[in-house]
Amino acid sequence: MNEMKKILLIGTGGTIASEVTDSGLAPELTTEQLLSHLPAVSDICDVECLQLLNLDSTNMTPANWLEIAACIRERYGRYDGFVITHGTDTMAYTAAGLSYLIQGSPKPIVLTGAQKPIGFDSTDSKVNLTDALRCAAEDLPGVSIVFNSRVILGTRARKTRSKSFQAFSSINFPYLAVLRDGVLLRYIRQECLAAPVFYDRLDPRVALLKLVPGAGREAADFLLERNHALIIESFGVGGLPEGRQAAVAGGEAGHRPLYRRGLLLRHGLPLPLHAEHLEQIEGEMRKICKEKLKLERFELPREEALKFMEEKGEPFKVELIHDLPEDAVTSPSTSRGSSPICAPVPTWIPPAG
Secondary structure (H helix, E strand, C coil), X not given: CCCCCEEEEEEEECHHHXXXXXXXXXXXXXXXHHHCCCHHHHHCCEEEEEEEEEECHHHCCHHHHHHHHHHHHHHHHHCCEEEEECCCCCHHHHHHHHHHHEECCCCEEEXXXXXXXXXXXXXXXXXXXXXXXXXXXXXXXXXEEEECCEEEECCCEEECCCCCCCCEEECCCCCCEXXXXXXXXXXXXXXXXXXXXXXXXXXXXXXXXXXXXXXXXXXXXXXXXXXXXXXXXXXCCCECCHHHHHHHCCCCCCCCCHHHHCECCCCCCCCCCCHHHHHHHHHHHHHHHHHCCCEEECCEEHHHXXXXXXXXXXXXXXXXXXXXXXXXXXXXXXECCCCHHHCCCCCEECCCC
């Protein structure tokens, strides 16, 4: 008889753990109380409970992601898998954050939640939590979301429905697996390492700007003044309006190019980004993964980094480094055999203090 897997159930709040109060639904239940609704789980795995947070997920922050990652790191050697109960509104953000904070995990790290509280007669909570615990006891490495009998890669999930039990979709990527009558049917197994790589720092000052027709650049200027970096969610596969493209690229008189102020829209590629460019990038990344090329990170002072990028034929990155302080230290990363599309990208390491 196979030994039963040991799973840690980590509670963070959300609808799944909510009860009706005078102010509406509020996360009140502990992980022990959630588990009491699922007596059959004792036949699937051995579960221990930990109540880490008790939040409405709209109040979840990057600091909480670090707290969850630290919790898993401290207990990683004691469990075979981890399940995190979480509110649905920001679950996809937390899954993506944890995917970068805990990289290459050979053990399952599963997030789940529900559209209705576990105490309601008509609820998806019991199925979702049971499925999540079942997946955590399987060979399902890395971070994923288990919801409505579907397993979604942590970096590909998005909440696309507010009322349906099928709340999450996998964006531009297949489901990792589905569950049918309690059986996990796996389509894709994530690559993993022998041991995970944990990170304990995030920069919360990264802004997102969603383009809409007719939008000016004033919003980008505003966000860049208050953040370290700005991500522009453009149209299609990277299209930018021509007028805005000229301003971003520095072609409009009186405007400093936005990419010199923390906005990265391209990496040695022409603007706008088209499907064929994405295919090139995907091809190079598949090559790196297939050949298992080792990623190498190293530090270079500003002047050495300028020379390094000039020799690599990377004029865009040379421009970026020119705008760094003279005493800046950059941290490029590269892989042996990489092409110019996957060439080193400089990261500025600010001075301590």
